[in-house]
Amino acid sequence: MRKKFVLLVLTLLLAATSQNASWAGEILEKIKETGVITAGTRKDAIPFAYINDEGEWVGYSIDVLEIIRQDIEKKLGKPIQLKLVEVTPQNRFDKVKNREIDIECASSTFTWEREEMVDFSVSYFASGTKIFRKKGSDLGTIDSLAGRRIGVIPNTTNEQAIKIQQPAAILVPIKDRNEGLEKLNNGEIEAIAGDGIVLQGLRLENGNADKFEVVPEFPYMYEAYACMIPEDESAWRGMVNYSLVKFMEGIVSDQPQQVQMYEKWFGEETGVTPYSREAINDYFQGIVDGYEWIPLISY
Incomplete structure (x- = not known):
């Protein structure tokens, strides 16, 4: 099983580093100007993104988007709002490709065919x-x-x-x-x-x-979950990847805030749908090892 996780890691690392370089940063400039990240997600993908009994949009992927929002807010030095937009398996790729949304995070998996239409972040889960x-x-x-x-x-x-x-x-x-x-x-x-x-x-x-x-x-x-963004947005993708890698570093190094978030959704006793920490730690470690370690003070 560990070998299959390693293969997934290598695939996503290759995808994340093989895109055409572009620093135009249209999406990042738009976020700077509007103060809004428009994010596509799902309403029916428990535990990743769904509507709870109180009518709130919740889930692991929603928390991941919030981590990205917080980091972008800090980097840009201004308040940033997260605007959630529902997507479906049928329309999610068009919405990203046509730049109707800045990012999609729910339960989308990487494939080489999809990579011809959109760009992918590093993976933040595997199933x-x-x-x-x-x-x-x-x-x-x-x-x-x-x-x-x-x-x-x-x-x-x-x-x-x-x-x-x-x-x-x-x-x-x-x-x-x-x-x-x-x-x-x-x-x-x-x-x-x-x-x-x-x-x-x-x-x-x-x-x-x-x-x-x-x-x-x-x-x-096996499949690797990742966020999707429009093609040729290197600066935006880099910021998204920074947030995801930092989060995964927190998991593998047992930082309380990151572990608590993971356990809320996947903990053996308290999670919505339990998923082994040992297995996900191996997966996250493989991804984190491909990047510069972010100093602990950044958490």
């Missing part, structure tokens, strides 16, 4: 494609998916993972995970394919924990 099934189902191994109806959101890495790993699976398009859950309950599909950590959020939502489960133990395909 992978699994399936969400009814308890008692025999679905689980990649072989078991052959000839079975699996719900997928079109044009996602999860859809691509199932196509590659099990081309004999019958892929049924779904608009989102909630529609997938409805189809699963109605017997129209036998499972939903998605990011394992997000599917765990779906399982824990609305009393689903006793009815459904997420399998297999290890993903069919």
Whole structure:
């Protein structure tokens, strides 16, 4: 498992350093002038970005955006507001490409095809494609998916993972995970394919924990989460990467503020969807090692 994390790290480091250099800084200049970062995110991606019972936009990716906002505010020396805009799997790339938003952070994963449309930050999480099934189902191994109806959101890495790993699976398009859950309950599909950590959020939502489960133990395909920004914005991307690397340094060096934020969403006992600190520390350490260490006084 550690080797797969290392491969993900190398991929994201290459992506983050192979962009065409441009210091025009249109987005950064716009943020300076307006005092606003327009950020795209999701309303249905527990625990990364969603609307809670109080109607508030919350999640790990929302906290990541807030860290970026705070650092930009400090660097620019003026108040900066974070304006959140809902995006969907269908429109997120166009919104970034057309510069309707300055950054997108939710549960988007890096691919080389996507990198031709947008630029990516360093990765700030890793997960992978699994399936969400009814308890008692025999679905689980990649072989078991052959000839079975699996719900997928079109044009996602999860859809691509199932196509590659099990081309004999019958892929049924779904608009989102909630529609997938409805189809699963109605017997129209036998499972939903998605990011394992997000599917765990779906399982824990609305009393689903006793009815459904997420399998297999290890993903069919690993994926790296990153923020997306418009192409050729090196200065803006550099500031985003600085904030993300500094945050990950805080995790691997056990800084209380950063660890508390991580544990809120992924802690074994207190998190919304538990995710091993040991595993994520290995992943973060691999990314941090590719950059200059930011002195502790910067926290």
